[in-house]
Amino acid sequence: MKNDSNMGVIYQMTGLSGAGKTTLSKRLKQILKEKGYRVAIVDGDIYRQTLCSDLGFSRADRITNIKRLGRFAFALAADYDLVLIAAINPYEEGRDFLRRQFGAPLLFLDCSLQTLIHRDPKGLYKSALRDEDDPKYIAQFTGISDPFERPLVADLYLDTDALSEEQCIEQLTAYITNHFINNKIDLAFINFLSRFRKESLASPDQKSNDIAFIKNCRIFSALFELDLRDLYRFLFLDCKDDVQFEKWLSDHVGDAELYSDRIEKFLSWISKEEVVSEPYTYQYLTQEQLKCWEEQGYLVLPGLIPVADCDAVRNLICKELGINLGDVSTWCPTDPRWQGIMLFSVKDESTQVIRNNQTVRSVFEDLYRSKGLLSLNAPLGYMPPLWTGYPFRSSPLHWDIDPETGPRNHIQGLIYLDDVAEDGGAFSLIPAMHKQYKELIANYATVEATLEILRSQNQVKLLSGKKGDLILWLDATPHAATPNQGSLPRFVQYLSFECI
Numbered sequence: 001m002k003n004d005s006n007m008g009v010i011y012q013m014t015g016l017s018g019a020g021k022t023t024l025s026k027r028l029k030q031i032l033k034e035k036g037y038r039v040a041i042v043d044g045d046i047y048r049q050t051l052c053s054d055l056g057f058s059r060a061d062r063i064t065n066i067k068r069l070g071r072f073a074f075a076l077a078a079d080y081d082l083v084l085i086a087a088i089n090p091y092e093e094g095r096d097f098l099r100r101q102f103g104a105p106l107l108f109l110d111c112s113l114q115t116l117i118h119r120d121p122k123g124l125y126k127s128a129l130r131d132e133d134d135p136k137y138i139a140q141f142t143g144i145s146d147p148f149e150r151p152l153v154a155d156l157y158l159d160t161d162a163l164s165e166e167q168c169i170e171q172l173t174a175y176i177t178n179h180f181i182n183n184k185i186d187l188a189f190i191n192f193l194s195r196f197r198k199e200s201l202a203s204p205d206q207k208s209n210d211i212a213f214i215k216n217c218r219i220f221s222a223l224f225e226l227d228l229r230d231l232y233r234f235l236f237l238d239c240k241d242d243v244q245f246e247k248w249l250s251d252h253v254g255d256a257e258l259y260s261d262r263i264e265k266f267l268s269w270i271s272k273e274e275v276v277s278e279p280y281t282y283q284y285l286t287q288e289q290l291k292c293w294e295e296q297g298y299l300v301l302p303g304l305i306p307v308a309d310c311d312a313v314r315n316l317i318c319k320e321l322g323i324n325l326g327d328v329s330t331w332c333p334t335d336p337r338w339q340g341i342m343l344f345s346v347k348d349e350s351t352q353v354i355r356n357n358q359t360v361r362s363v364f365e366d367l368y369r370s371k372g373l374l375s376l377n378a379p380l381g382y383m384p385p386l387w388t389g390y391p392f393r394s395s396p397l398h399w400d401i402d403p404e405t406g407p408r409n410h411i412q413g414l415i416y417l418d419d420v421a422e423d424g425g426a427f428s429l430i431p432a433m434h435k436q437y438k439e440l441i442a443n444y445a446t447v448e449a450t451l452e453i454l455r456s457q458n459q460v461k462l463l464s465g466k467k468g469d470l471i472l473w474l475d476a477t478p479h480a481a482t483p484n485q486g487s488l489p490r491f492v493q494y495l496s497f498e499c500i
Helices: 021-034 059-076 092-102 113-119 124-128 165-181 187-201 211-223 228-237 242-253 256-270 287-296 307-321 349-355 358-368 434-444 447-456
Strands: 009-014 039-043 082-086 106-110 156-159 298-301 373-375 380-383 411-416 427-429 461-463 470-474 479-481 490-499
Touching: 009 021, 009 059, 009 092, 021 039, 021 082, 021 165, 039 059, 059 082, 059 092, 092 106, 106 165, 113 124, 156 165, 156 242, 187 211, 187 228, 187 242, 187 256, 211 256, 211 373, 211 490, 242 256, 287 298, 307 349, 307 380, 307 411, 307 490, 349 490, 358 373, 358 411, 358 470, 358 490, 434 447
Parallel strands: 009 082, 009 106, 039 082, 106 156
Antiparallel strands: 298 470, 373 490, 380 490, 411 470, 411 490, 427 461, 427 479
């Protein structure tokens, strides 16, 4: 297979000495050769004796070594379908270089040091563990006296300690075949998933501030209807490599045809160039409502959702959490999906009816002045009264703003699924504050200091409402839920759209 530049694909395989790099790369080459593909192997041990014979084993020399191997692999890629760099490559800097310069996916062969020392077919570990004055002692041996930085993110993770050689070669061959040779998944999408995963796992000071990429991430989450709690729980706790991430995503969508269609739409949307917007014609909102939105930063639209649709979602929440409104003892459930006042990971036709309500969509389109919207997967809301013993667990007055990027004019909304009085856990906000965010932060230095000042000024407005009312607010409007001091639970469905 050739990519767009008519060059072969370069892969990098990393792992400690004895983890299986040479063995698996040779077997992979033979399997692919039998399928008619031209494969070259750039073995780090072999080229240490030729191309890189002048280099030592300091960090700088090891980085130089891998850069040379990468450039040599790139030269081979003009004549081969696949070029596999099989080298220890112990530093993230070297792996990142191969990924950035040559688009080389990372294949990580993981094996415990104890197993490697036990295997030790060449006797290298035995020599590395000798006394330093022993003539057979090997200095600067990776994993013993020199560091090996475990990859933060790998495109394929193989545990060669736990898996047999046959299992490893089966997974390796399937990865190469399914994701590149047969081109079942577009390379651009695989690269996006890899970057998304790496950014998700990065520390705050290492995260990208690339506005275009951040927007693409929001489009990705919306199009694939991802519950962000579930997504990040998987990435942080269970995901070993990019292959597993892609499989999890495919399983989440369920239908293979639908999955391919969403990939195609995603790649189409993120590749669109910015165009000059045509004049927008308002569909639902009046000039008075638009003026209120502009000045106040929020809107309350009464009776937007039919009572029956509200009841259906309220009944769904009760069913999922085991709530019987006639039995107070059931009002404080222990379901782990219910966190604070949010109920996550519940998907049902009744919630889709409200999400897909055409009037709701028209309102969001009017406020965004665009019909290019994607409905985001938002949680449901449930809050028992305080007198039941429920400890109110929700954020105090806050902004939903990334301090690094600032306000992005994102619109959020919620539907009251039952009547909500001011003391019944009503939504609250400070009107007309959305245009002052930057000035406030500049005056009070930090977001938290600013919010403390705002909380103390008693400007908060409580928004009571009736069943079916839609409340909308900008991300730059300080807002919060309030404790439910009424007699009945509060039920809501949150709504959000992404403008693409």
